[in-house]
Amino acid sequence: MAAAKKGGLGKGLDSLITNKVGATGTTDAVRIPEPDKEVIFVKITKVEPNREQPRKNFDEDSLLELSESLKQYGILQPLLVQDKKDYFEIIAGERRWRAAKMAGLKEIPVIIKKLSEQEIVEISLIENIQRENLNPIEEALAFKRLLNEFHLKQDEVAERVSKSRTAVTNSMRLLKLDERVQQMVVDDMISTGHARALLAISENDKQYNLAQQIFDEKLSVRETEKLVKKLQNQKPELPKKAEEDKMSLFYEDMEQRLKSIMGTKVAIHYKNKDKGKIEIEYYSNDELERIIELFQSIHQTKI
Template sequence: MAKAVKKQALGRGLSALLNDPENDIKSASDKNADKVVGNIIELDLAYIEVNPFQPRSNFNDESLQELATSIRELGVIQPITVRKLGFNNYQLVSGERRFRASKLLQLKTIPAYIRIANDQESLEMALVENIQRQDLDPIEIALSYQRLIDEINLTQEKLSDRVGKKRSTIANYMRLLKLDPIIQTGMRDGFLSMGHGRALVNIENREDQIALYEKIIGQNLSVRETENAVKAFKESATEKPLKKKEKETPAFINDGAQELVERLSVKVAISTTGKSKGKITIPFHSEEEFKRIKKLITGA
């Protein structure tokens, strides 16, 4: 068993500054703020609340246990980031897995960077840092990009600069949000890869998406096989014959057909081959009916 590394005492003097209620630091312009903001301190876990802007929603228990084991042996190597809300009140910006694993170990403190930021800045920091540092699933990343665009009012070009990703990469993630929610859930649960999702998003109708999704799961299709299935589906949909436009029946035929029906007492079928051309079909079901119809037409 590896020998536990003694945790380095970080920011003890800084902790004293933060524990002084009379000189509480509330903004970056306050006295001694420059000694606290952006620095690392050993922060009491009880003072930290979870960030409601956290894009990650699923935390694997086994993975957290493994991280907890690592922290027990080596300590928290990378500090978390928090923002100061008030006296002894902090909100997590990034590092929720480290925060949760430390709580599993029932640790009292955790090394933390202190930031002072408003809600919008906190949201941006949380989304950007998590996109870059955490193994979010493709849908979580897509949702994070969407929130940065919608709530921080970033353009895709500015977002590209902010997160260090190509615009085409961002666009590919965001297109996944066009998938049916059932398929998005499948991706978040690991049943589909991003490659599968990128292929399926080329199908516009969501019912058709789900039909192909069920085929992928049922037949365990690879990404390449899925791409071929999507291609085959789109080709078959293109080849479906268009419905022929129904011809308008001239008024003289409609009027005349009703007169024939009333005169002959049978349902007469009339088909047209042009504006004034066509044929009349008069059905009969017995010799007697034929003779009756003949007599009505010829008079003999």
């Protein structure tokens, strides 16, 4: 297995584990002088993952590759676990545990730690960041948990994972995306650059439709930013049908008002909002005379 990355993370997990453990499968414990760092072998069936750990997705091909390595060399880095009386819960090393099960190992090396819930989350997060195992959404959710559950500030979270506050803030902004778009990020259908550009679109359906367009047309981040800007500059327009319905209701009202004045059926035929014609029906010469007299009386009243 590749060595853990240490860039910017200070001592990180390497400060917790100083010795390597071979693949013999022996039950002999390797003694480490520092307190709380004794490596022991336990049955793999007594070890279970932490359901609250940040990482949720594991690449099956990568696990299979690691399991083949474990068959030859064993687990070179013990798992960190906490004692839950009936079983050991993984703090760090779930990927190694999964690969060990695939490799058919019966026992695995562990270090039992006594840690607070906050420390467990931090260690799990750091381990995954070191190995670049988390997808952007998993990472953002882990940061959010540190903020909400343990009441840390963003700069405190940034300090613990050796990232800038801006990086933590930008990561958590991804959680404002529509859930369907978040899943597209998880599935590598769009990049975090595309996702950040989509944050400017407030309507979920528009956001998701645009994400689909990015994927289908293989748009670059720059092309996406231009498209988002173009959409933002467009003035909202009423749908054509809605506009027609609005005009129809207006002229129906006008027809009723004219009908009450004329005392007969009146129809308004409009070409657009400024032009049209009025059709007045009559059913006898006497009624026609009455309508003409009505217009004359209106005209005389104005004079």
